[in-house]
Structures are given as C-alpha cells and as structure tokens.
Amino acid sequence: MLIVESDRSAVEQSLFAGELRCPSCRGELRPWSSARMRAVREQGRETALTPRRSRCTSCAKTHVLLPDTTLLRRRDALVSIGAALLQKAAGEGRRRIGAALLVHPDTVRGWLRRFAVRAERWRAHCWAWAHALDASLPAIEPAGSAFADALSAIGLAVSAATRRFGPRPGWGWVATITAGGLLANTSSPSPAP
Numbered sequence: 771m772l773i774v775e776s777d778r779s780a781v782e783q784s785l786f787a788g789e790l791r792c793p794s795c796r797g798e799l800r801p802w803s804s805a806r807m808r809a810v811r812e813q814g815r816e817t818a819l820t821p822r823r824s825r826c827t828s829c830a831k832t833h834v835l836l837p838d839t840t841l842l843r844r845r846d847a848l849v850s851i852g853a854a855l856l857q858k859a860a861g862e863g864r865r866r867i868g869a870a871l872l873v874h875p876d877t878v879r880g881w882l883r884r885f886a887v888r889a890e891r892w893r894a895h896c897w898a899w900a901h902a903l904d905a906s907l908p909a910i911e912p913a914g915s916a917f918a919d920a921l922s923a924i925g926l927a928v929s930a931a932t933r934r935f936g937p938r939p940g941w942g943w944v945a946t947i948t949a950g951g952l953l954a955n956t957s958s959p960s961p962a963p
Contacts, residue, residue, distance in 0.1 A: 772799070773946045776837040776939065778822070785824055790835075797828025805834040812847035814872035838942035842950035846873065851881050851953065852941040858882050859918045884953040889920040892948070896923035899947050903930035 772793050774781045782801070784790050790799040802825035809816045822835040841848055850871050857867045864882060868875035885892075893916065900907055900923065907926060913919050928943040944952060 771842060771950060772824070772833050772835050773838050773950050774822075774835045775942065776839045778837075781822060781835060781837075785822070785835075790824065792826035792829060792831065793833065794831050795826060795829045797826040799824040799826055799833065801825075802832055809845065810840055810847055811845055811873070812850055836945075836950050838938060838945040839940060840950070841945060841948075841952055842954050844953060846877070846881075848941040848945055848952075852944065854878050854881055855885055855917075855921060859913075859915075859921050881953055884955070885920070886917055888953075889916040892952070893920040893923040896920070896927040896947060900926040900930045903927070903934050 772790065774784075774790070781790075785799060785801045788798045788800065791797065792799055802823045805821040805823045807818055807820045810819045819837070819840065821837065823832055824835055825832045836842065839848055841851065844851065850873060853871060854867045854873070857870070858864075864878040865875045867873075868878045871878070893910070897910060907930065910919065910922050910926065913922050924944060924947070927947050931943045931947065932938070938946070
C-alpha cells in the first residue's frame with residue numbers, strides 16, 4: 771500500500787516515468803493493473819474508486835496506490851473523518867457530528883474510539899514528522915487531552931509538510947504522514963522521514 775496524490779493522471783504519469791518507489795525495497799514501481807473497485811462515501815453520496823496497482827521492478831511485489839483522499843480499510847472519505855475528529859476535539863458528540871456529516875452516529879463513534887486508542891502514538895509520530903521537516907518548530911502546547919494533543923501534532927506536521935513540499939488538497943498530508951493508517955487497527959505508523 772502506498773499513498774499517492776488524488777490526481778489519477780499525475781499518478782499514471784509518475785508510474786510510467788518510474789518516479790514512484792517501492793515501500794518495501796525502494797525499487798522502481800511500474801503500472802500493474804488495478805485494485806478492486808470500492809465505494810467511498812462523502813456527505814451522503816457514494817462514488818466508485820478503483821485504485822491503481824503497481825509492481826516493483828526489483829522485488830516484484832505489487833502495491834495498491836491509494837489516493838490521499840481515503841484511508842486504509844475505511845469506506846468514508848478522509849475529509850469526513852477529519853471533520854469528525856476536529857468536531858470531537860471542539861466538544862461535539864457523535865450524534866451531532868453524524869448528523870452534520872450525514873454519517874450514522876455509530877460509525878462516527880467507531881472513528882472517535884479508534885483515534886482515541888491511538889492518540890498518544892499519533893501525537894509522537896506526527897511530532898517526529900513535524901520536527902524532521904522543520905527543526906525550528908516550538909514544543910507542542912498541551913491541549914487538554916491526548917485526543918486534542920494528537921490533533922495538534924497532526925496540524926504541526928501538516929503545516930511543516932506544506933511549507934516544505936507545498937499544499938495538498940483536503941487532508942492529503944494526513945493520509946501521507948500516517949500512511950493511510952490513521953484509524954487502522956493493525957498497521958503501525960510509518961517512520962518519520
């Protein structure tokens with residue numbers, strides 16, 4: 771699994787030019803069919819997404835190229851999940867968040883619980899990314915909870931990445947920094963650069 775930008779034509783161009791690297795061995799990734807189609811929900815609508823698949827020329831492993839608008843094993847768009855996390859940090863409950871995002875409250879509860887379980891890990895991980903991208907960053911001021919502290923660290927990492935590499939739409943940098951595993955049960959965070 772590799773997180774790529776959401777512009778399919780730019781990803782295709784990078785694949786054919788040999789610019790994408792294998793996450794396993796750093797070899798060159800080349801086009802290799804497509805992954806299974808999946809539905810992605812956002813604001814009550816579903817769109818079909820068929821991620822690109824690639825194959826490494828060195829180790830021959832195949833990798834799904836997941837757009838930075840989605841997360842690993844999540845049906846909902848990252849922009850919806852991110853909005854829910856921010857609303858929770860601002861004190862909103864799952865029912866109100868769900869109503870605002872047109873998502874079932876139990877789904878929102880699942881997102882919030884999964885993030886809360888891994889909040890400290892994401893705080894440390896994102897702080898490492900932020901510091902690696904901009905060593906002049908100040909320390910993170912406590913925000914009152916592990917949940918809010920993790921979101922602050924994510925914000926610092928996104929700001930540092932944006933200053934260094936340029937902006938990405940929506941929560942694109944979050945997907946990249948967390949390797950799509952922001953709410954994953956089994957994946958560990960990707961290493962800092």
